[in-house]
Amino acid sequence: MSKFSNVSVEQLITPTERKDALKVRIAVFVDEQKYSMESELDSYDDVSEHWAAYCDETNEDGSIRKHVPVGTIRLIPQPQHVAKLGRLAVLSSARGLYIGQKLVKSFIQHCKDNGFHSIVLHSQYPRRGFYAKLGFVIEEGDEIFDEDGTPHIRMWLRNI
Numbered sequence: 001m002s003k004f005s006n007v008s009v010e011q012l013i014t015p016t017e018r019k020d021a022l023k024v025r026i027a028v029f030v031d032e033q034k035y036s037m038e039s040e041l042d043s044y045d046d047v048s049e050h051w052a053a054y055c056d057e058t059n060e061d062g063s064i065r066k067h068v069p070v071g072t073i074r075l076i077p078q079p080q081h082v083a084k085l086g087r088l089a090v091l092s093s094a095r096g097l098y099i100g101q102k103l104v105k106s107f108i109q110h111c112k113d114n115g116f117h118s119i120v121l122h123s124q125y126p127r128r129g130f131y132a133k134l135g136f137v138i139e140e141g142d143e144i145f146d147e148d149g150t151p152h153i154r155m156w157l158r159n160i
């Protein structure tokens, strides 16, 4: 049996709900990837929409923790009906289970339902294959750039 089951993606509205996203972001971007807390907690959170992926987690002794936050994603609205996808993260213990893909698919559906025409993101360069599998492309002329000390590349999903 999988350690993680019953995956759901939920939008986070209240400050208390949004703490679940921050827990995952700090574990992944600050503790694991060593970005600074200052760059992680940027000024865009208040103008963004946030989601978390939740699972039931079965422990080795068979006990189950319900509704554990294991992933997150955020949307920063841009001009001209563009949505910027960012802060996508899945806890290392829950990777490879299509939770990241489920978060992005929910994000795309939300954008379609809410009048966005295109989605843009800055991918960590080594992660670009993950987004390519979901249809995102690097456009001609776009080059690798530094963001918070690591190489990134812009990717687009246009005319969703």
Ligand SMILES: CC(C)(COP(=O)(O)OP(=O)(O)OC[C@H]1O[C@@H](n2cnc3c(N)ncnc32)[C@H](O)[C@@H]1OP(=O)(O)O)[C@@H](O)C(=O)NCCC(=O)NCCS
Pocket (backbone or CB within 6 Å): 028, 088, 089, 090, 091, 094, 095, 096, 097, 098, 099, 100, 101, 102, 122, 123, 124, 126, 127, 128, 129, 130, 133
């Ligand atoms: C990137 C990340 C969100 C992927 O989440 P995940 O839940 O482990 O990925 P999924 O299980 O949904 O993977 C879906 C598919 O993408 C592939 N994939 C996953 N990570 C990949 C990567 N870095 N490069 C290329 N392909 C990748 C998987 O193999 C799978 O492919 P398949 O359909 O052929 O089996 C996760 O690894 C993560 O949180 N990493 C650390 C934070 C991070 O780097 N965020 C992105 C910043 S741009």
